[in-house]
Amino acid sequence: MSQELAAAGDFASIPALLARNVKTYGNRPAYREKEFGIWQSWTWAEAAEEIEKLALGLLALGIDRGDHVAIIGRNRPAHYWAMVAAQKVGAVPVPLYQDAVVEEMEYVLEHCGARFVVCGDQEQVDKVIEVQEKIHHIEHVVYYDKRGLRKYDHSHLHWYHDIQEEGHAAHSRLQGEMAAREAELDYDSTCVMLYTSGTTGRPKGVVLSNRNIIESAKNSSEFDNLGVNEDILAYLPMAWVGDFIFSLGQAMWCGFCVNCPESAETMMTDLREIGPTYYFAPPRVFETQLTNVMIRMEDSGDLKYALFHHFMDFAKKGAGEKYGMPRRKVTTQKKTLEQKIRHGFRYAMGIGFAAETIVENVIRLGFAKLRYGKDVRKHFKAKDPIGLKLYRGNAHDYFKYRLGDVLVYGPLKDTLGFGRIRVGYTAGEAIGPEIFEFYRSMGINLKQLYGQTEATVFITVQPDGEVRNDTVGVPAPGVEIKLSDTGEIFYRSPGTFVEYYNNPESTADTKDPEGWVATGDAGFFDKQNGHLRIIDRAKDVGKMADGRLFAPKYVENKLKFYPDILEAVVFGNERNMCTAFINIDLTAVGNWAERNNVAYASYQELAGHPKVLETIQEHVETVNKSVAEDEMLSGCQIHRFLVLHKELDADDGEMTRTRKVRRKIVEEKYAPLIDALYGGKSEQFIETEVTYEDGRKGSIKATLEIRDAAVVGKKQEMAAE
Amino acid sequence: MTTATDMNADSYVTADGRTIGGVVMDLKNITLRFGGVVAIKDISFDIREGEIRAIIGPNGAGKSSMLNVISGFYKPQEGEVWFRGAKRPPMKPYQVARQGLARTFQNIALFDGMTVLDNIMTGRLNHMKANIFQQAIWKGKAEREELENREICEKVIDFLEIQHIRKTPVGRLPYGLKKRVELARALAAQPSLLLLDEPMAGMNVEEKEDMSRFILDMNDEFGTTIALIEHDMGVVMDLSDRVVVMDYGKKIGDGTPDEVRNNQDVIDAYLGVAHD
Numbered sequence: 003m004s005q006e007l008a009a010a011g012d013f014a015s016i017p018a019l020l021a022r023n024v025k026t027y028g029n030r031p032a033y034r035e036k037e038f039g040i041w042q043s044w045t046w047a048e049a050a051e052e053i054e055k056l057a058l059g060l061l062a063l064g065i066d067r068g069d070h071v072a073i074i075g076r077n078r079p080a081h082y083w084a085m086v087a088a089q090k091v092g093a094v095p096v097p098l099y100q101d102a103v104v105e106e107m108e109y110v111l112e113h114c115g116a117r118f119v120v121c122g123d124q125e126q127v128d129k130v131i132e133v134q135e136k137i138h139h140i141e142h143v144v145y146y147d148k149r150g151l152r153k154y155d156h157s158h159l160h161w162y163h164d165i166q167e168e169g170h171a172a173h174s175r176l177q178g179e180m181a182a183r184e185a186e187l188d189y190d191s192t193c194v195m196l197y198t199s200g201t202t203g204r205p206k207g208v209v210l211s212n213r214n215i216i217e218s219a220k221n222s223s224e225f226d227n228l229g230v231n232e233d234i235l236a237y238l239p240m241a242w243v244g245d246f247i248f249s250l251g252q253a254m255w256c257g258f259c260v261n262c263p264e265s266a267e268t269m270m271t272d273l274r275e276i277g278p279t280y281y282f283a284p285p286r287v288f289e290t291q292l293t294n295v296m297i298r299m300e301d302s303g304d305l306k307y308a309l310f311h312h313f314m315d316f317a318k319k320g321a322g323e324k325y326g327m328p329r330r331k332v333t334t335q336k337k338t339l340e341q342k343i344r345h346g347f348r349y350a351m352g353i354g355f356a357a358e359t360i361v362e363n364v365i366r367l368g369f370a371k372l373r374y375g376k377d378v379r380k381h382f383k384a385k386d387p388i389g390l391k392l393y394r395g396n397a398h399d400y401f402k403y404r405l406g407d408v409l410v411y412g413p414l415k416d417t418l419g420f421g422r423i424r425v426g427y428t429a430g431e432a433i434g435p436e437i438f439e440f441y442r443s444m445g446i447n448l449k450q451l452y453g454q455t456e457a458t459v460f461i462t463v464q465p466d467g468e469v470r471n472d473t474v475g476v477p478a479p480g481v482e483i484k485l486s487d488t489g490e491i492f493y494r495s496p497g498t499f500v501e502y503y504n505n506p507e508s509t510a511d512t513k514d515p516e517g518w519v520a521t522g523d524a525g526f527f528d529k530q531n532g533h534l535r536i537i538d539r540a541k542d543v544g545k546m547a548d549g550r551l552f553a554p555k556y557v558e559n560k561l562k563f564y565p566d567i568l569e570a571v572v573f574g575n576e577r578n579m580c581t582a583f584i585n586i587d588l589t590a591v592g593n594w595a596e597r598n599n600v601a602y603a604s605y606q607e608l609a610g611h612p613k614v615l616e617t618i619q620e621h622v623e624t625v626n627k628s629v630a631e632d633e634m635l636s637g638c639q640i641h642r643f644l645v646l647h648k649e650l651d652a653d654d655g656e657m658t659r660t661r662k663v664r665r666k667i668v669e670e671k672y673a674p675l676i677d678a679l680y681g682g683k684s685e686q687f688i689e690t691e692v693t694y695e696d697g698r699k700g701s702i703k704a705t706l707e708i709r710d711a712a713v714v715g716k717k718q719e720m721a722a723e
Numbered sequence: 724m725t726t727a728t729d730m731n732a733d734s735y736v737t738a739d740g741r742t743i744g745g746v747v748m749d750l751k752n753i754t755l756r757f758g759g760v761v762a763i764k765d766i767s768f769d770i771r772e773g774e775i776r777a778i779i780g781p782n783g784a785g786k787s788s789m790l791n792v793i794s795g796f797y798k799p800q801e802g803e804v805w806f807r808g809a810k811r812p813p814m815k816p817y818q819v820a821r822q823g824l825a826r827t828f829q830n831i832a833l834f835d836g837m838t839v840l841d842n843i844m845t846g847r848l849n850h851m852k853a854n855i856f857q858q859a860i861w862k863g864k865a866e867r868e869e870l871e872n873r874e875i876c877e878k879v880i881d882f883l884e885i886q887h888i889r890k891t892p893v894g895r896l897p898y899g900l901k902k903r904v905e906l907a908r909a910l911a912a913q914p915s916l917l918l919l920d921e922p923m924a925g926m927n928v929e930e931k932e933d934m935s936r937f938i939l940d941m942n943d944e945f946g947t948t949i950a951l952i953e954h955d956m957g958v959v960m961d962l963s964d965r966v967v968v969m970d971y972g973k974k975i976g977d978g979t980p981d982e983v984r985n986n987q988d989v990i991d992a993y994l995g996v997a998h999d
Binding site: 038149152153264 | 740840873877878880881882884886887890943944
């Protein structure tokens with residue numbers, strides 16, 4: 003512990019880091035927010051002053067040590083300041099999702115027992131007032147945006163600036179108290195409480211200590227060489243642990259500037275204006291941007307269209323990965339005279355070399371003219387009209403990539419707001435390989451990480467130069483990972499959460515006495531490069547009859563990746579081979595049928611069309627090949643499959659309303675089909691009951707063809723069984 | 724007793740506790756004719772400081788003509804318009820604007836090719852005094868003025884939550900947003916009396932809710948007096964302090980929303996009783 007403290011210096015809390023930043027980077031920008039069309043900025047010194055005034059104001063309102071201060075609002079400097087101000091007076095900030103409905107907010111506010119609430123605007127104040135009628139422990143509500151709140155009862159409602167004024171006025175009286183409370187903060191005191199999104203049951207309050215936040219921020223900043231010159235755009239929900247780490251933890255640790263967009267709608271414009279150097283977005287954001295780019299390229303002129311596709315194809319072949327990645331660290335310290343001379347000299351040499359090359363080529367051309375006849379020269383000219391092939395191999399690729407950078411990648415990156423990105427992260431769900439490849443080939447260092455609130459974000463991250471689409475990287479600095487027999491991932495790190503607030507049972511369930519935390523996800527380490535690969539939720543992973551791992555979701559996701567396949571259900575738990583039901587996507591396959599003059603009258607007919615089956619078989623076999631590459635999962639190759647005659651539907655109870663397959667029900671309902679799949683039949687008759695949207699019931703009869711798919715490796719062995 | 728019904732008192736207090744001041748605009752026996760067509764027949768009513776005054780009526784009742792009389796665009800053949808205690812002589816539109824009147828139009832009248840920001844800046848034209856030469860030199864007066872006026876426009880943009888379309892040409896915007904931009908332009912002129920001609924026509928429920936909120940906030944925040952024409956009865960009854968009802972150029976009702984709602988003539992006009 004003493005070692006950790008030494009590593010972090012004396013900065014055992016966020017307010018302590020703030021004080022350091024004021025001392026070291028006092029005049030550097032700390033926060034920017036676009037307001038009234040202009041980027042307003044605050045230096046560290048100014049921000050510290052604002053925070054102090056607010057902290058004193060909260061003290062004047064009677065805030066106690068350990069009080070929870072709920073913060074509800076969009077990303078604004080004032081809201082970040084409220085969090086630090088709360089910490090300064092020994093209270094605990096609890097950021098909430100601003101788009102939460104009243105019921106959700108009520109649960110969280112009641113659970114954390116907040117006496118103080120800081121709101122962004124009228125919308126949030128209204129919600130809190132509604133909650134206040136049911137739970138009575140909220141004493142003071144502070145709001146930042148005055149609009150529409152003039153007529154409200156102000157006995158418990160305060161304007162942010164009024165509180166600051168009061169704090170300023172009471173400076174001499176309360177200064178001592180505040181300093182005393184600030185000094186009490188140590189590495190083990192609570193830094194923040196964040197609520198999990200609660201996809202499984204009620205949200206839980208994750209208590210994170212200063213150690214969790216500061217150690218995680220420090221380790222991750224060092225991992226990616228983040229420094230004081232970074233710029234980030236704070237646009238993700240403040241209640242999410244990621245935003246807390248990026249916009250408060252790392253920003254405080256490194257001293258870099260946090261930029262807040264004008265409003266949620268202007269996020270893309272603001273992104274472009276700021277051009278962050280460090281960026282995080284869920285895959286969905288990248289996907290939308292890519293789609294927009296592609297649509298706009300379709301509308302562009304021929305020259306632009308050709309240029310774009312030529313250079314993107316070139317970059318995707320590996321050149322982007324090789325030549326495009328930004329330098330690891332940007333040095334922006336002022337150059338000494340010696341460095342200036344050295345750089346100047348290098349620059350001059352560069353120009354001289356370029357001039358020499360041109361002169362040399364002109365002379366060579368002259369000689370070539372003397373030496374070869376006109377027809378020979380014509381032949382060369384036809385092969386290489388503008389002299390692009392003057393250089394060969396790597397040098398050629400390098401220059402071509404640089405040319406592409408000037409013509410295509412650079413402007414495109416600038417338009418997307420990624421012009422200065424050195425480190426970009428995506429997490430949360432799997433990102434499609436072609437999306438990932440697109441951004442990386444343009445020279446955006448987009449990486450994946452795997453994390454959760456309980457770990458203070460970081461469990462595994464991808465180091466520069468070892469980025470792959472299908473893994474989530476190596477354990478983050480300071481993180482230990484172990485896998486259980488069932489493949490479930492456990493981790494232990496300095497970022498491991500303290501406890502779930504007021505919920506010792508859940509804490510005990512998740513975290514064992516030694517500090518290992520269960521993630522609930524199953525995965526394995528890639529043998530070749532030691533990267534972690536996530537396959538599924540642990541509870542969905544089973545074992546096959548011969549003891550090999552069975553991860554249906556992993557295979558299903560690979561299948562669903564084809565636009566033709568809407569849904570897939572893979573069976574094989576405790577059986578000797580895997581089989582699959584497949585649903586075709588009517589839009590995609592229908593489109594294909596139209597283009598290929600395949601006539602069909604119904605979904606059922608299209609689904610049973612031999613040509614469709616052939617295409618699906620190809621897909622299945624390709625997936626088998628890629629599944630076979632993973633030693634751990636090679637048992638999950640699909641041996642036999644069929645294409646269902648109807649779409650799996652929530653009305654029939656086969657899926658949940660959020661479109662997740664209910665495996666059990668499907669298994670029961672289509673038992674004859676499964677028996678046929680495992681019984682070696684080549685076709686099977688089935689009659690299924692369907693529920694129409696108006697509630698009437700009917701039935702569909704069909705005879706489905708069952709196909710065998712080629713599997714890779716161990717085929718002989720399987721056949722023998 | 725000072726209630727909303729007491730029209731002769733200098734001021735009254737509304738149900739939600741706002742104090743409405745004295746008369747800002749007083750229309751006395753206005754009659755407007757277009758050739759033989761009598762658009763407005765002997766109508767008198769007043770608009771008070773800080774209130775939201777609605778003019779309603781079936782199609783062709785003469786509402787828009789009334790608004791044009793208030794804005795000084797039409798000159799009534801008979802009757803007088805008193806503005807802030809003085810009889811208003813016939814005026815050019817820009818003179819009216821200088822007096823602190825601004826309006827929006829039923830059919831949006833924006834500059835399609837210009838950006839939202841530029842459109843809103845045109846609302847400030849009356850406040851820009853630099854001449855063409857000063858504008859050309861830019862440094863000094865012109866720049867100072869531009870900055871001052873831009874600041875006011877930015878506050879309006881912030882108020883109406885249209886930051887995301889600040890640089891978008893108006894022609895590319897959907898209808899609901901265009902309406903909001905038009906309101907922004909009127910608001911940028913910092914009027915003391917704002918005339919809205921069907922601010923919610925052709926909007927969906929959500930857009931109407933937004934617009935209602937803006938109108939109330941505007942009245943609340945800047946104390947702007949608002950006169951509006953609207954067809955949506957629900958909106959009018961919720962928003963306005965007093966309502967004038969017109970039918971066939973005549974005033975058939977005047978009072979608080981409740982009074983108007985119970986007025987037999989108004990019910991007849993809206994439910995369509997045969998006129999003889």
